[in-house]
């Protein structure tokens with residue numbers, strides 16, 4: 001089941017968020033994020049366990065994917081794709097955008113599978129690697 005996150009989901013989101021950044025909890029204060037009217041966080045839940053989440057920002061015609069992460073033992077089972085497909089079905093925006101490190105091949109494969117295309121590169125944005133900007137029209 002996919003549903004909107006609530007404050008009670010914060011510890012599990014922070015735990016899965018460690019897969020994105022070691023200091024995820026400091027960089028993204030999920031409780032504060034949940035209070036922002038332009039932020040939506042969706043969780044994928046099975047048998048009352050959260051297995052992944054998708055963190056987005058709505059900016060009218062564009063919705064940005066800020067973070068997506070799936071529990072390490074539940075990757076490669078289609079959950080990431082289900083979360084993005086859910087966003088595609090439910091967004092009010094005309095376009096989805098995201099930024100990804102060029103070395104994150106699993107994320108790039110997921111985004112490509114979901115119809116995203118590279119539109120720009122920020123050269124050496126992450127020191128010695130590029131940031132790839134991808135977008136998908138709705």
Ligand SMILES: CC(C)(COP(=O)(O)OP(=O)(O)OC[C@H]1O[C@@H](n2cnc3c(N)ncnc32)[C@H](O)[C@@H]1OP(=O)(O)O)[C@@H](O)C(=O)NCCC(=O)NCCS
Pocket residue numbers: 019020066067068069070071074075076077078079080081082100104105106107109110111113
């Ligand atoms: C990137 C991530 C979200 C993918 O989620 P997932 O649930 O494992 O992905 P899915 O099972 O839905 O895969 C969908 C498609 O993505 C691609 N993909 C996903 N993981 C992949 C991998 N490890 N290697 C190659 N392709 C991969 C495949 O094309 C796959 O389609 P297929 O199964 O039909 O071949 C997950 O690996 C993750 O949480 N990574 C750590 C956090 C992160 O880097 N997030 C992105 C930056 S915020």
